[in-house]
Amino acid sequence: xxxxxxxxxxxxxxxxxxxxxxxxxxxxxxxxxxxxxxxxxxxxxxxxxxxxxxxxxxxxxxxxxxxxxxxxxxxxxxxxxxxxxxxxxxxxxxxxxxxxxxxxxxxxxxxxxxxxxxxxxxxxxxxxxxxxxxxxxxxxxxxxxxxxxxxxxxxxxxxxxxxxxxxxxxxxxxxxxxxxxxxxxxxxxxxxxxxxxxxxxxxxxxxxxxxxxxxxxxxxxxxxxxxxxxxxxxxxxxxxxxxxxxxxxxxxxxxxxxxxxxxxxxxxxxxxxxxxxxxxxxxxxxxxxxxxxxxxxxxxxxxxxxxxxxxxxxxxxxxxxxxxxxxxxxxxxxxxxxxxxxxxxxxxxxxxxxxxxxxxxxxxxxxxxxxxxxxxxxxxxxxxxxxxxxxxxxxxxxxxxxxxxx
Ligand code: GLA
Numbered sequence: 001x002x003x004x005x006x007x008x009x010x011x012x013x014x015x016x017x018x019x020x021x022x023x024x025x026x027x028x029x030x031x032x033x034x035x036x037x038x039x040x041x042x043x044x045x046x047x048x049x050x051x052x053x054x055x056x057x058x059x060x061x062x063x064x065x066x067x068x069x070x071x072x073x074x075x076x077x078x079x080x081x082x083x084x085x086x087x088x089x090x091x092x093x094x095x096x097x098x099x100x101x102x103x104x105x106x107x108x109x110x111x112x113x114x115x116x117x118x119x120x121x122x123x124x125x126x127x128x129x130x131x132x133x134x135x136x137x138x139x140x141x142x143x144x145x146x147x148x149x150x151x152x153x154x155x156x157x158x159x160x161x162x163x164x165x166x167x168x169x170x171x172x173x174x175x176x177x178x179x180x181x182x183x184x185x186x187x188x189x190x191x192x193x194x195x196x197x198x199x200x201x202x203x204x205x206x207x208x209x210x211x212x213x214x215x216x217x218x219x220x221x222x223x224x225x226x227x228x229x230x231x232x233x234x235x236x237x238x239x240x241x242x243x244x245x246x247x248x249x250x251x252x253x254x255x256x257x258x259x260x261x262x263x264x265x266x267x268x269x270x271x272x273x274x275x276x277x278x279x280x281x282x283x284x285x286x287x288x289x290x291x292x293x294x295x296x297x298x299x300x301x302x303x304x305x306x307x308x309x310x311x312x313x314x315x316x317x318x319x320x321x322x323x324x325x326x327x328x329x330x331x332x333x334x335x336x337x338x339x340x341x342x343x344x345x346x347x348x349x350x351x352x353x354x355x356x357x358x359x360x361x362x363x364x365x366x367x368x369x370x371x372x373x374x375x376x377x378x379x380x381x382x383x384x385x386x387x388x389x390x391x392x393x394x395x396x397x398x399x400x401x402x403x404x405x406x
Contacts, residue, residue, distance in 0.1 A: 036056060037053065040052050055387055058124045063144075077123075078127075090104055112158070123136065130344070197251070280310055315344075336353060338350065389404040
């Protein structure tokens with residue numbers, strides 16, 4: 001599977017279903033959930049702030065058959081390790097299966113009765129590249145486990161919270177809800193503006209004359225046990241400091257730039273910069289929504305650039321490779337806007353590119369980046385996608401049908 005060819009476009013739905021049924025038996029059903037790229041609003045989700053991700057047409061697929069025993073059997077095309085676990089005694093394990101075991105535990109905690117299932121996973125989303133392969137794994141397998149249990153999410157947020165539970169209690173990453181949310185609720189043609197405090201959201205139509213181009217540095221980011229949780233603690237330290245002055249502050253969402261300047265001297269220098277990133281990034285998301293509405297591509301370029309600088313200098317989650325990739329993109333034909341995306345410490349940049357120039361843009365960024373860093377990057381255009389669901393096909397039809405989760 002190459003990154004430029006998503007599975008569902010090279011294999012039509014019927015053939016895909018036949019393939020998995022050939023392997024797992026006639027009862028086998030197929031589910032999938034997309035990865036995502038975040039356009040703007042980085043590290044704001046766990047600060048009750050604003051984010052603007054879009055689901056992308058790179059999916060994780062979970063083929064599932066029911067088992068008579070109340071157990072989970074997990075296999076993956078990409079990883080050798082397989083798992084067997086009793087649903088009555090689910091515990092964290094090591095490796096990729098942990099995301100799925102945590103998802104099962106999260107769903108049961110929300111009152112879903114799970115029956116036994118055997119799941120076979122296949123993914124088109126590069127791992128550790130900041131494109132939410134883990135959320136796609138959680139949401140696709142969550143749907144599969146519900147499907148084999150003859151049930152379906154009562155509401156999409158149950159999937160989102162179960163995946164969040166898995167991250168926090170099984171995987172050990174204190175993530176926000178952006179990734180799981182967009183993998184569940186994604187809308188083709190749109191980014192989603194999500195308010196992570198109120199959980200209100202709206203679709204933001206993407207500019208029709210721009211392509212979304214992802215540039216992968218190939219530097220693997222490891223969120224678990226990394227600086228991610230530390231950033232969260234630093235933000236919490238900021239909240240506590242502001243609370244001493246204004247007890248009604250519950251998160252950095254309640255703090256304005258003026259407050260930040262006024263109390264700068266009371267904050268440790270690092271905490272001040274972390275808070276400044278979050279507060280200004282929320283503002284940039286609001287301005288980006290307006291720029292998308294107005295079709296103001298120039299303003300989007302400014303906002304993406306400011307977001308990247310803030311993540312690099314204030315939040316310190318960029319790296320030399322991401323900075324070089326942004327620099328290479330800014331000098332390439334057709335460039336509209338670009339910045340690092342996702343948790344950081346490696347992974348990808350996201351770019352808006354004027355459509356007629358996409359091929360030239362990709363060639364130019366690849367050449368400049370190779371010159372700057374001595375490595376060949378992976379660069380490809382993606383399309384926005386709908387959130388996860390079950391794949392079905394009418395006999396004899398080539399059309400891919402999705403029973404959506406939401
Ligand atoms: C990771 C987390 C998200 C979010 C981003 C940074 O992708 O899973 O919850 O915090 O980093 O914006």
